[in-house]
Every structure is written in structure tokens, then in C-alpha cells.
Amino acid sequence: MPVVFRHRGYRFYFYSNEGSPREPAHVHVEKGDNEAKIWIEPTVTVAYNDGYNARALRELLELVENNCGRIARSWHDYFG
Numbered sequence: 001m002p003v004v005f006r007h008r009g010y011r012f013y014f015y016s017n018e019g020s021p022r023e024p025a026h027v028h029v030e031k032g033d034n035e036a037k038i039w040i041e042p043t044v045t046v047a048y049n050d051g052y053n054a055r056a057l058r059e060l061l062e063l064v065e066n067n068c069g070r071i072a073r074s075w076h077d078y079f080g
Helices: 054-066 068-079
Strands: 003-007 010-013 026-031 034-039 045-050
Touching: 003 068, 010 054, 026 054, 026 068, 034 054, 045 054, 054 068
Parallel strands: none
Antiparallel strands: 003 010, 010 026, 026 034, 034 045
16 A cells, blocks of 8 residues: 555555556545545545544545645556
8 A cells, every 4th residue: 555645643545456447546544443535536525434523524635635746646656
């Protein structure tokens, strides 16, 4: 699982095998037992949320928005 970055205990990553056919670019975010999947293309939106409250989810969406280019580059560099 390539890790794109870490921030305040959150781990932003994607899986090496993202489906066949491959899903659109997105990032998984994990902290403790909580996990979310956030699409970055075509827009930043929550695909699923398992455990984060509304405040944490807003923070995650803001972090993904602010790092969207970085996440997209990592995704496309890894998958080609």
C-alpha cells in the first residue's frame, strides 16, 4: 500500500490493486479503527466513511483538497 503522506496521525494511501478495471483516482485515509475513501477525480467527494465524525470528515476533505495535486501525481506515477 503506497502511502502518499501522513498528517496528524492520519495515513493517506491507496492500494496496489485498485480493481479491474481500475477505479478513478482516490485516496484512503486511516487513523485508528476509522477509514474513509475519498475520490479526487472528477471532484473531491467521500466514497465511503467508516467511523469518522462530521468534523473529522470535513478536515479530511480539506486536506485532500489542499493536497489533490500531490495525491493525483502519486496515483498516476504509480499506476502509469
